[in-house]
Amino acid sequence: MINVQQLCKSHGERKVLRNVTASVTAGETIAIVGPSGGGKSTLLRCLNYLETFDSGEITIAGFTLRAKLRSNDPLLRSMRQSVGMVFQQFNLFPHLSVLDNITLAPRVVGVGNQAVPRAEAEATAHKLLTQVGLADRASAYPHELSGGQQQRVAIARALAKAPKVMLFDEPTSALDPEMRDDVMHVIRDLAAGGMTMLVVTHEMQFATDIASRVWVIDQGTIAEDGPPAQVVKDPQSAVAREFFARLR
Ligand SMILES: Nc1ncnc2c1ncn2[C@@H]1O[C@H](COP(=O)(O)OP(=O)(O)O)[C@@H](O)[C@H]1O
């Protein structure tokens, strides 16, 4: 589902991703952890080409991305139909209801490049709202919702494209602790349902619960890649050992 080959990315003189090579099979959930500034967000943003890269190649959901594609390349539009992304900040459209937030892209951009009629888009949105535990909030506006509820709407909105891959960048970091559980519950369900996902998180218990593999990213490389039990209990790299020791 995802294959990354020798991905390199710099910001000026600073190398942010150094020869990252990795692959993810359909249905896997990868939890990505590691110190701040290590390159986790940059990797996720490269995967759906929110950021360009300098060299290397990414294949994701059947689309092959190379360095320096033009931002209006039709390939990117097609790829983004298959790849959903959820950010730390929920980024809902403030002037649209929950229902309209979810149905806007399917109706205008389409699903699989096919515009979805309003009634169908709304039926799907109601199903997704039920899935994220917000069946009764379709007509609410973002400012009427808690952070945790807004984030669950953001997840429903990403799922409305019927993506093959979901990317989550610290989906609970902006939330008060009591709201994190609801969001983590939704992500857990998605993992159990077989969605292919990359989840950057600082919640170690959550990471080890949902992940088929954990990546520890530091200084632009995947320093550690293995099943959660092994990575957390018996890390092979000095970087991962230090990272987990600091958490204890
Ligand atoms: N737009 C940018 N310009 C310059 N440096 C950047 C930019 N975005 C990220 N960086 C640098 O890239 C490195 C990796 O950042 P990031 O991917 O956000 O790390 P993480 O998500 O692991 O905290 C950091 O050193 C950060 O300062």
Ligand SMILES: [Mg+2]
């Ligand atoms: Mg980050």
